[in-house]
Amino acid sequence: MSEGRMVMDAKGMERALNRMAHQILERNRGVEGMVFVGIRARGDCLGKRLASILDKLEGSSENDRLPIGALDITMYRDDIEDVRHEVRASDIPGGTISNKNVILVDDVLYTGRTIRAALDALMGYGRPKSIQLAVLVDRGHRELPISADYAALEIETRRDEEVIVNLAEYGKEDSVLIK
Numbered sequence: 001m002s003e004g005r006m007v008m009d010a011k012g013m014e015r016a017l018n019r020m021a022h023q024i025l026e027r028n029r030g031v032e033g034m035v036f037v038g039i040r041a042r043g044d045c046l047g048k049r050l051a052s053i054l055d056k057l058e059g060s061s062e063n064d065r066l067p068i069g070a071l072d073i074t075m076y077r078d079d080i081e082d083v084r085h086e087v088r089a090s091d092i093p094g095g096t097i098s099n100k101n102v103i104l105v106d107d108v109l110y111t112g113r114t115i116r117a118a119l120d121a122l123m124g125y126g127r128p129k130s131i132q133l134a135v136l137v138d139r140g141h142r143e144l145p146i147s148a149d150y151a152a153l154e155i156e157t158r159r160d161e162e163v164i165v166n167l168a169e170y171g172k173e174d175s176v177l178i179k
Contacts, residue, residue, distance in 0.1 A: 004164060004179030008153055013136070013174045016152030017046070020134055021053035023150050028101060031058055033129065035093055037069040038105040039118050044070035045169045046136055047105035067093030071104075076117035090121065098126030107165040109135040109151065112144035137176055139163050 008016065028034060031054055038047030051066040060066065069092040104118055115133060122131065138151040141159055153176065157163060162179045166172035 004162075004177035006175055006177055007155060008137075008176035010168075010174035013152075013176070016136070017049055018053055020150045020152050021050050021057060024050070024103060024132070024134065025054060025057060027132075027149070031060075031066055033099070033101050034103060035067040035069065035097060035100045036103045036105060037071050037092065037097070037122065039114065040070050040072050040090075042107035042165055042167060042170075043105045044068075045167050046107060046134075047103070050103070050105060050134065069093050071118055071121055073114065073117040073121045076120045078113060078117070090125075092125045096126040097122060097128045100126075100128050102128045102131045103134055104131055105134045107136050108163050109133070109138045109146070109148050110141055110163075112142045112146035115146045116144055136165060137163055 025031065036047040036051045038044030047070075048068050051068045054060075055065050069090070071090045071092070102122065104115070104122070106114060106118070109115065119131065122128070132149040133146070134150040135148045136152045138148050138154045139157045140154075141157070155163075155178070157178060164177040164179055166175045166177070168174055
């Protein structure tokens with residue numbers, strides 16, 4: 001039984017993340033004051049990958065790595081009564097995002113509701129200088145006025161299709177499938 005149609009393989013994902021890292025670097029003119037915050041569960045893995053690529057590009061030392069955090073948005077979701085979620089602690093570097101340029105990372109941008117919840121959750125950690133959104137896949141169908149600053153792959157999907165992001169961190173070969 002097929003898992004779905006592959007739209008990005010491991011090599012494509014690697015190239016896409018490298019391209020996004022270069023775009024982030026160019027737009028921000030460096031990494032000064034930058035912090036990566038990934039939305040659990042796949043956004044934090046992708047955020048770590050992007051930060052690692054930028055650390056290499058910038059020649060960061062072991063003591064000078066980009067701060068990386070993970071954000072649990074469970075309690076900020078507007079569908080919490082319909083969906084059962086395990087609440088996990090968020091991990092924000094230094095406990096604050098005040099005066100930082102936050103790169104918020106997620107795997108798939110769909111209706112925009114997850115990002116809205118993430119923005120609400122982030123505000124509890126201070127007032128950032130800016131928040132930029134980086135996603136691996138932008139599949140359209142927005143219900144809220146939210147758009148990605150960086151999207152590795154923009155694809156048109158039907159509402160009844162599912163975009164599946166597989167990551168090595170979860171024991172699967174990196175890929176993006178449409179089912």
